[in-house]
Each structure stands twice: as C-alpha cells, then as structure tokens.
Amino acid sequence: MNTQNLPVDPTYRDAMGQLLVLYTQVDRLIMEICAERIATAPDEAAKLALAKQVGDESRHVAIQREWMETFGTDTTAVINPAQEDAIRAHFRALPWLEFLADMYLCVEALGSEAVEKVVPLADPGTRESLHVPLSDELDHIAFGISRLQHELAGLPDPQRAAFLAKIPRRIEELADAFDGMGLDVSKMFEAVGADYAELCTAVLKRRDEVLEQVAA
C-alpha cells in the first residue's frame, strides 16, 4: 500500500474515508448474501461463480480494511445494523432472476460505476486500494449479465419482455431505498471532488448500457 503522500485536507480525508467505509460495508454484505445464495443457486456453474465471488468480496474487505487503517479512517459504520438487515432480507427474498437483476445490474454494475468515477479524483493510495476490487467487480458483472441472458433465453418471449421491462423500475426502487437510508452520499462525493450530477448521469448511462446488453 502506498503510505507516501497521504492527503492532508481533512475534509477530503473524512469524505473519502466515509466512502471507503460504505464500499467495504457493501462488499461485506454482498459476500454474506452471495454465500447464502450458493445453497439454492440453480446449477453447479452458478454455485461456483457465487463461491468465487464470496472469496473475491472477502479479499476486497481485507484490502479496504488494511488501507483504511493506513489512511486513518474513522471506521464507524455508515450503514446501520437495521439497514444492513433490511438489505439482507431484501436479497434473501428474491427469486433467482430478480436476484441477478438487483445484485449484478444494480449493486455491482451501477455501484462500481460510481466507484470508478471517484478513482481519478482519489489520492494514489486510495486509487491503489481500489485497483484489485474494481477489476474483480468486472468479473462479477460479466457473470450477472451472461447469466441473466442465459435465463431470459429460456423464457417465452412475452415473459422475457415483461421481465426486461420491469428492470428499470427495480433499479429505481433500489435507488429510492438507498436514498431513504439518509446517507448524505452527494455530500461525500462532492467533498472528494466529484460533480454529483455528472456522476448520476454516468450511472444512468451505464444502466442503459447494461440493460441493452441483457436484452441483446
């Protein structure tokens, strides 16, 4: 880890620290949620992909924790325990197809897009800490998209079209739930130098891209 030239601006360090805590909490939740899902995944290929992802997310959590310690981050949870429970309950209740849409299109693809947008603004050490996690996330997104394509190909056309048509609404509902958690995400992003409106536009563009890929 790069311990040279730690940024001195306390506003930046606090905000980046909060974003790191949030990313680490989300990775840890994904790790738990995917671990639980292994038992009911529909086939061996899906079970193996989920198990690999559990290992990846565990590594991301370890990398981020180590970096946060060097960075001197206040590691107080950003998402509270009740909110964590609600997120676990949401994913636990989802059928396989809906699980794929919410986990891979929304959390993995759109969440990673937001993190990717922060990378060029980040200090060298933070950037380095995100390198391995973000490259693994690409793998997770690729699994989610190809698996969704595979499952949808097995559905009758009207059902396939109906499911695809409902995905934007699912993404909106998850975004609303995230907004409802009361985290001042826009403030955190702005404090690390991101233009929040631009970031939202990039996330929406990414949403359209992944939807196109799934529908292809």
Ligand SMILES: [Fe+2]
């Ligand atoms: Fe991750």
Ligand SMILES: [Fe+2]
């Ligand atoms: Fe991931």
